[in-house]
Amino acid sequence: MTHTKTxxxxxxxxxxxxxxxxxxxxxxxxxxxxxxxxxxxYLPMAGITVAFRKVNYKLGLFKSPWCGFDNFEFLFAxxxxxTMIRNTILYNLVFIILGTTLAITVAILLNEVRxxxxxxxxxxxxxxxxxxxxxxxxxxxxxxxxxETGYINKAVLPALGLKPIxxxxxxxxxxxxxxxxxxxxxxxxxxxxxxxxIVGISNDFYEAARVDGASRWQQIxxxxxxxxxPTVITMFILSVxxxxxxxxxxxxxxxxxxxxxxxxxxxxDTYVYNALMNQNNPGMSAAAGFIQAIVxxxxxxxxxxxxxxxxxxxxxx
Amino acid sequence: xxxxxxxxxxxxxxxxxxxGCTSAxxxxxxxxxxxxxxxxxxTDGEKTTAAPEETTQGEWxxxxxxxxxxxxxxxxxxxxxxxxxxxxxxxxxxKIGVEVEFKAISAYDAFSQFPTWIATGETVDLMFPLLQDxxxxxxxxxxxxxxxxxAENAPDIQQLTQEGFQITTNNMIDGETWAVSQVPNVxxxxxxxxxxxxxxxxAGITHDPKKIYTLDELTDLFAxxxxxxxxxxxxxxxxxxxxxxxxxxxxxxxxxxxxxxxTGVLMGTDSTQVVNLFETEEYKEYLQYLRKxxxxxxxxxxATTTDATNVSLLNSGVTAGxxxxxxxxxxxxxxxxQLRLTEIYLGAQGAGGWVIPITSKEPEAAMRFLNLMYADSxxxxxIQWGIEGKHYVVxxxxxxxxxxxxxxxxxxxxxxxxLGLYGxxxxxxxWNEAWTQDKNDAYTAxxxxxxxxxxxxxxxxxxQSTRITAIQAVVAQYLPSLESGSVDLDTYYPExxxxxxxxxVDEVIxxxxxxxxxxxxxx
Numbered sequence: 001m002t003h004t005k006t007x008x009x010x011x012x013x014x015x016x017x018x019x020x021x022x023x024x025x026x027x028x029x030x031x032x033x034x035x036x037x038x039x040x041x042y043l044p045m046a047g048i049t050v051a052f053r054k055v056n057y058k059l060g061l062f063k064s065p066w067c068g069f070d071n072f073e074f075l076f077a078x079x080x081x082x083t084m085i086r087n088t089i090l091y092n093l094v095f096i097i098l099g100t101t102l103a104i105t106v107a108i109l110l111n112e113v114r115x116x117x118x119x120x121x122x123x124x125x126x127x128x129x130x131x132x133x134x135x136x137x138x139x140x141x142x143x144x145x146x147x148e149t150g151y152i153n154k155a156v157l158p159a160l161g162l163k164p165i166x167x168x169x170x171x172x173x174x175x176x177x178x179x180x181x182x183x184x185x186x187x188x189x190x191x192x193x194x195x196x197x198i199v200g201i202s203n204d205f206y207e208a209a210r211v212d213g214a215s216r217w218q219q220i221x222x223x224x225x226x227x228x229x230p231t232v233i234t235m236f237i238l239s240v241x242x243x244x245x246x247x248x249x250x251x252x253x254x255x256x257x258x259x260x261x262x263x264x265x266x267x268x269d270t271y272v273y274n275a276l277m278n279q280n281n282p283g284m285s286a287a288a289g290f291i292q293a294i295v296x297x298x299x300x301x302x303x304x305x306x307x308x309x310x311x312x313x314x315x316x317x
Numbered sequence: 318x319x320x321x322x323x324x325x326x327x328x329x330x331x332x333x334x335x336x337g338c339t340s341a342x343x344x345x346x347x348x349x350x351x352x353x354x355x356x357x358x359x360t361d362g363e364k365t366t367a368a369p370e371e372t373t374q375g376e377w378x379x380x381x382x383x384x385x386x387x388x389x390x391x392x393x394x395x396x397x398x399x400x401x402x403x404x405x406x407x408x409x410x411x412k413i414g415v416e417v418e419f420k421a422i423s424a425y426d427a428f429s430q431f432p433t434w435i436a437t438g439e440t441v442d443l444m445f446p447l448l449q450d451x452x453x454x455x456x457x458x459x460x461x462x463x464x465x466x467x468a469e470n471a472p473d474i475q476q477l478t479q480e481g482f483q484i485t486t487n488n489m490i491d492g493e494t495w496a497v498s499q500v501p502n503v504x505x506x507x508x509x510x511x512x513x514x515x516x517x518x519x520a521g522i523t524h525d526p527k528k529i530y531t532l533d534e535l536t537d538l539f540a541x542x543x544x545x546x547x548x549x550x551x552x553x554x555x556x557x558x559x560x561x562x563x564x565x566x567x568x569x570x571x572x573x574x575x576x577x578x579x580t581g582v583l584m585g586t587d588s589t590q591v592v593n594l595f596e597t598e599e600y601k602e603y604l605q606y607l608r609k610x611x612x613x614x615x616x617x618x619x620a621t622t623t624d625a626t627n628v629s630l631l632n633s634g635v636t637a638g639x640x641x642x643x644x645x646x647x648x649x650x651x652x653x654x655q656l657r658l659t660e661i662y663l664g665a666q667g668a669g670g671w672v673i674p675i676t677s678k679e680p681e682a683a684m685r686f687l688n689l690m691y692a693d694s695x696x697x698x699x700i701q702w703g704i705e706g707k708h709y710v711v712x713x714x715x716x717x718x719x720x721x722x723x724x725x726x727x728x729x730x731x732x733x734x735x736l737g738l739y740g741x742x743x744x745x746x747x748w749n750e751a752w753t754q755d756k757n758d759a760y761t762a763x764x765x766x767x768x769x770x771x772x773x774x775x776x777x778x779x780x781q782s783t784r785i786t787a788i789q790a791v792v793a794q795y796l797p798s799l800e801s802g803s804v805d806l807d808t809y810y811p812e813x814x815x816x817x818x819x820x821x822v823d824e825v826i827x828x829x830x831x832x833x834x835x836x837x838x839x840x
Contacts, residue, residue, distance in 0.1 A: 054456075055457055056456075056457055056458035057432070057435055057436050057457055057458045057459050057675065058458030058459075058675050059458060061436075070783065073783045074783045074786045074787055077783055077784060077786075077787040077820060077821060079816070079819040079820065080790075142622065146619050146622065147618035147619050148617065148618050148619045149619075166618065166803060168619075168621060168622045169621070169798060169803050169804050256621075256622040258621055258622060258797070258798070259621075259793055259794035259795055259796070259797055259798055260621075260794070260795070260798040260803075260804055260809065262794045271790065274790055274793055280428065280429065280432050280449070280450075280453055281453070281782070281786070282432075282436075284783075284786065
């Protein structure tokens with residue numbers, strides 16, 4: 001579903017006869033990639049049938065009896081499917097919009113830093129959280145928020161004369177905490193991609209603008225941002241395809257899997273994990289994965305259709 | 318070092334909870350006393366003494382079969398596992414022609430690894446899916462039925478079954494035996510508050526081991542302790558990721574009929590009505606106490622999020638005690654008092670034990686080995702506690718009491734395995750004088766006199782698995798917060814009950830009631 005790797009083909013159809021011989025090296029170059037996709041992404045798709053079977057290992061995965069949609073029932077039985085889908089999609093929307101804006105802003109600001117050393121330093125600092133495991137991050141957050149020893153409850157709130165807050169029992173704070181943690185952690189990586197795109201913009205544009213007397217702000221608005229459009233669109237489509245998936249670490253580890261927070265922290269992934277952890281039912285897991293894949297696929301096609309409407313040449317297919 | 322002790326204690330608890338929870342119409346107390354005091358003469362690593370009553374064929378002459386057996390740990394594989402394995406093989410190769418290979422894995426990883434191993438065809442001959450659902454293993458076709466294997470290869474397991482131990486009969490599903498449980502050294506269940514003796518004394522209370530304390534008395538005790546030690550949390554309670562209610566440790570008797578409590582329980586010893594535990598008055602009352610304690614600062618504020626265990630919080634002095642089953646083995650330190658909170662009773666026994674996966678290459682040899690673990694307590698103790706002189710020394714032979722050799726402790730010992738999964742516990746060595754068999758027998762006798770109506774019945778939740786998955790998710794969502802008192806009851810308790818109903822708890826309870834009624838009609 002995600003072969004964005006192949007890149008764009010020229011929209012103008014070639015009239016010339018393509019000679020096979022000339023193409024052979026290109027196909028050869030493509031072979032490793034194709035094999036990779038075949039083995040890792042297509043062969044396992046046979047496992048989709050597991051979602052419709054009552055798995056019996058004695059008979060083997062592909063001889064187990066069919067059971068129709070029984071495996072999907074548990075997703076609906078909880079009555080929480082709505083909350084889960086809402087959380088998954090809304091958080092992802094916020095992450096995409098806020099993430100893009102912040103990352104571009106930071107990338108532009110960094111690009112304006114003239115000192116090479118300072119620029120490197122900031123880049124590294126901003127990227128650092130991205131390299132951290134979510135488990136480590138969850139303990140950093142815990143060090144701030146815990147009730148008994150947390151920095152906020154022990155130092156900040158008493159200093160302000162406020163009562164301690166049991167963060168892990170209060171739903172209201174978590175949408176903000178999660179968005180903050182996600183941005184703090186993820187911004188370094190997308191920032192680098194945008195920074196690379198900005199660095200790639202030819203200096204001639206800026207020189208010409210300066211000659212015409214354009215201010216810094218005008219240069220950013222009229223040159224940098226429009227040049228970033230293809231990158232933004234590619235990144236957007238990539239994230240949209242993941243819209244139905246959630247960062248398991250963020251939603252499971254960071255809120256410490258506190259049940260009372262589920263209305264604002266539970267996503268499809270964490271629900272499936274919690275529900276199946278003790279049940280060990282491959283059929284139900286496959287069913288949840290199946291739904292995620294289908295919806296993800298629909299979302300990619302829809303996002304691409306939308307982009308084709310807005311700006312045809314930027315669409316991926 | 319501290320950590321090691323905590324782990325050990327947690328292990329001991331695990332064994333205890335197994336012993337405490339798995340309970341059924343076993344033999345009567347006298348009989349078990351008579352067998353319980355049988356002690357072993359074997360004194361060194363050589364183990365030349367023959368097994369007591371039952372002997373298999375004197376010397377094995379046939380081929381030696383290779384058996385791969387899971388070895389559950391709590392995360393760390395013992396350094397001397399190979400040495401113990403060699404010592405085991407010295408016994409078993411001669412006696413039953415089996416050479417065993419331990420396959421070490423953490424009990425937590427086992428939840429996902431065991432089915433994966435079998436699904437990928439990895440050879441395993443003996444497996445212990447600890448605290449996992451036997452029904453799933455059966456319905457997914459992961460394990461072999463054992464009836465004919467037991468009939469041909471396991472005279473001692475049959476013998477124990479005939480004596481009344483339900484080590485095979487409680488693992489029957491669809492008329493076949495699928496697992497063999499350990500022989501517990503204690504039967505029955507009851508609740509208690511396990512607390513450092515010094516605090517009890519300080520509060521001016523003389524601990525009466527037979528008295529059943531009320532939650533109000535406990536509240537007074539907590540208040541006194543908080544007054545004397547403002548930084549102490551008298552009520553240690555850890556509920557992160559918990560899906561099992563601790564209600565039965567604190568405020569009443571229930572029998573979950575061999576399945577998870579949220580699938581419906583019998584309340585008290587006279588009831589034959591399967592009800593939703595969480596909807597009962599007693600349960601609500603329990604939650605109200607917890608909420609009160611939380612607000613008064615008796616409960617650790619990070620109870621729902623901490624990774625620490627009850628035992629580690631107790632060790633570090635953060636808390637003074639915790640709710641636990643009242644079985645003798647739960648008294649893990651000398652200076653603890655078990656304040657009884659409920660009567661001791663006997664409930665239906667859950668299923669679980671050693672199984673033979675379908676990937677086994679030597680099922681018969683595996684069964685011979687399994688059988689010998691029950692027959693030969695030297696073998697069971699060897700797997701359980703290691704090599705004498707190296708990993709333990711006998712302190713008092715008459716009560717099977719052992720201790721660490723000079724200069725060795727739980728942290729430095731190369732073999733310290735406290736997961737009790739091997740053979741007949743009645744003959745297992747003990748580390749603490751509070752765990753002697755006569756104490757266990759006294760406990761068993763009390764439990765036997767107070768059975769619930771569900772003894773002998775095991776619920777088969779197979780047909781309700783979808784609903785149970787959903788219910789379990791609801792329980793995991795609300796239980797830790799509710800049972801640590803950390804959220805408002807008026808808002809969250811009704812929400813919890815509604816969510817349970819939406820997940821189909823009433824249908825599951827009806828199914829359980831129906832199976833129970835059918836079983837009762839046959840009695």
